[in-house]
Amino acid sequence: MKPAPFDYVRPGSLDDALAALAGDPGAKVLAGGQSLVPLLSMRLAAPSRLVDINGLPELSGIEANDDGVRVGALARHADVLASEDVRRVQPLVSLALANVAHATIRNRGTTVGSIVHADAAAEMPMVLCLLGGSVDVAGPAGRRTIPADELYVGPLESSLHHDEIALSAYFPALNPGAGVGFEEIARRHGDYALCGVGAVVTGDTVVAGYLSVCDVPTVVDLSGVADADLGDAALEHLDPGDDIHASADYRAQLVRVLTARVVGAARKMAA
């Protein structure tokens, strides 16, 4: 479990980081390293160069105002989770973050890193999609904003270009009078969930987001669906699969149970 050889650079400016990335088609960005480093150690990934962005402190900000929450690329899950402002402006972010892995991983792992890693079993990509957020990225051609619904193109695949660096993620604020809920079920505390559901209820509008039961984070509009049918309605848009931890049938059952619970919780908060 030792990585294959790679170059390592730790640029002191964003321009240098972009140049280092552009100069090597096999280069990868290193932020918290909680997904990348295990992949390296197991030799499941062998990038030729790591561009460590931890020398760019300007990327570590967490800002929350009435419009929403902006999380910098170096903001650790634990710091975002600890922010009272974030919890006030968009409680779904905090609710979901508490389910991200274990405390030690949250201390090092970054929320933006998780978002661009594009794992459909992870919490924060789903939350970004459910809230209709976005990611700001910088590349050789300048900066651009990628809306969440254009971010995920396939399993572990985002629409970021190889030579782009994600600078921040933006989560819109919770509307006044709206409510949110989040719950997931994992085999062990802190594991990737067998199924996770988030929900936002705004007046008659009910929207739910799903993880681990679809190839990419999936958002389903459940407005107007009868309570007893919520889960089944969602399942029409999902594709729960079999693996060594759970059957597709069981995951579908979790979709039904969790959708009911989470929508219920969101309604309660909205009321």
Added chain:
Amino acid sequence: MTTKLFGTRVQRVEDQRFLRGRGRYVDDVLSGQRVLHAAVLRSPHAHARVLEVHVEDVLDVDGVHAVWTYEDLAELSAPMADPLPLLIPHPTLTHGRTQHALADGEVNYVGEAIAFVVADDRYVAEDAVGRIRVDYEVLPPVVGIAAARAATNLVHEDVPGNVGARMEQSNGDAPAAIAAAPHTLSLDLLVERSSCQPMEGRGTVARWDPDINRMTVWSSTQTSTGVRAAIAVKLGLDLGQVDVVTPDVGGGFGVKINHPWPEELLVPLAARALGRPVKFIEDRREHFISSAHERGQVHHVEVGYDDDGRVLGLDVQFWHDHGAYTPYGLIVPIITSTQLLGPYKPGAYRVRFESLYTNTVMVTPYRGAGRPQGCFVMERTMDAIAEALGKDRAEVRATNFIQPDEFPYDHGLIFQDGRELEYDSGDYPASLEKIKALVGWDEFPAYKAEMAAQGRHVGIGLACYVEGTGVGPYEGAHVHIETSGKVKVATGLTTQGQGHATVFAQIVADVLGVPLSDVEVVTGDTRRMPYAVGTFASRAAVMSGSAIHLAATRAKEKVLRIAADALEANEDDLEIVDGVVSVRGAPSSSIALGTVAVLSNPLRYAFDEQSKLATQFSVGDPGKPPVAEDDEPGLEGKDFYSPERSTFASGMHAVIVETDPLTAEIRILKYAVVHDCGHLINPMIVEGQIHGGVAQGVGGALYERMAYDESGQLLNASFMDFLMPYVTEVPTSIEIDHLETPSPLNPLGIKGAGEAGVIPSAAVFASAISDAEGFPITSMPISPSELYALRLQNSVVDERAQRASRDTKETS
């Protein structure tokens, strides 16, 4: 007499070191020195012929010192070309097979070693491994017991039917007893594979000293003497040229009793060939795919019983998946076949098993070693009888118990050590009363009804076991009282975190009347005690504890003899308190133990004030030899303990679980253990063993499995997918009560305690989940997903689905 330490909660002397990160494990050995590092190319195929191994691309790589395949071994040491030893032969193991240190033309599991690379560091070694190319001819794999039995494909072409061994034992005519019984039942019961997963994997460091032609090997093993003997044979060295030292070991749980591992031989071989120390430290993936697994067995039970639930005849047949090779013989299935009986005495018993080859990692004992499967089979049978008769599950068990006045109780079978399965002592009815009280057995039906009224599903389970512990052949001990008064103790078996340095010191401190802090225990160092067997089968306390007691008693005899002479007193009038020998009632007439040690060793040369006492012009009768003919210099005691047979510990576990009506999640509400390991040396350490065992048992029952696909790939070979429980998954408290039924077989009346916590787990959880759900659980482990599937099969889901929508309405 100094305060007796035996039986008290002495704080572990190891803990300060371990908790402060000052343990010294095999990977810490020779750190900072110019050590070379090894890595192994392992088979990616479960079954294949190895046509050619291309190492050309690697030989010239900077930093690579050696690349070996099977073809290189004979030249390095002729015996290395032979298969690895079959450690425990058995007459019924007619087709035993072991692997080679490096594959000889064929691989039989994913992970089998093919090439060995030694390089400047592990990074370079792994790079080099990645550049070796191998031409394979892939053969059809045999995965799982069904495929092994079908024998459409063979693992080894010269092993017909994939059957390594067939064995049968019986006591009485079980089929006839069943045929004549008023009631009969058949059960099919399955337990899946799991594995030990110690925090520290396998590891070996070796240094060859050409100046004195001597090899020193440090290995993370459960038997340093076994590793030493194997290295001497395989490297063509005299035993006296090889020292094996076991440093701190980060857990074993059974897997490290198997030896020699290929790397355990290749590392010293490389150290000698290259003239540099060499180190191999296994990584986690390697531990999953190239060490050993256990537990996979399929069982069929026929039982006949009377109206009271008394078992008149029990006929068990099972199929044991031993993986690709059989280095550890038939120990695991033999233990299942005998220990299955637990505390019960069926009228007649027959057991038959087949030990089968599959193209998977080989099987060697994992804590419990076949007992968890046996316990699962017997306890599920007891529950099934109770269910069929509508009787209380505890009552049916009690009806079948061996009674306290029936010991020693001979089952008429042969145990894993080749000796009679004869229980030495026990009190099962007393244990049952304790466990019922501890878990609230009699109060449970009311609690269950109360929970049911709230829509909650709870169940209670009970499981009983008997564990043969302290198997032979022997252990030895050496106790040396130094002139400082400090006591150095050596025993040859190894330690992997159990607290041996504490309990052995307790025994010595009691015998010699010295403070605990003056006793230092060394284990697993062949330089200090070359005769030993190893740490397995819950044997360390029984075997080495007894040997240490005997050796310390010998040392004490010599202390009293010399002190009596020096004090001009009678030996019988002497006592030792806090390291001082004195005449009882006349404390001024006394001599320190250290001084006795000085006097025990006649000196020509004084090297300090104290030693002047022992020089030739100070002591001794000039008319006699300074050391008497039948005496030795020094204040030492050495002895060995070798019992006739194992001593049988026992216990009972009970658990209350709650199963979620919607998600089928399984929550532990209460876990209770009654445990009888004879006299307790240190109750805190025994309880720690139970806590750890229960945690490991929770893993085995509810989380862990080896997920092989049909091609023989292990799909969950990492801690991400092999679900060892976290602290969040094990019970927050475990209620423990002890019973102390002493063993008559050893001087301390003790029995082993190491494996007990894990033995009844599958049985007790299956019992409780069945009770909660109302249908039988016949296969373990069980996940929420599987429980949900069983509900669908047993058609209990409809009613719950309705409630799901009702709950939804309530929350909304």
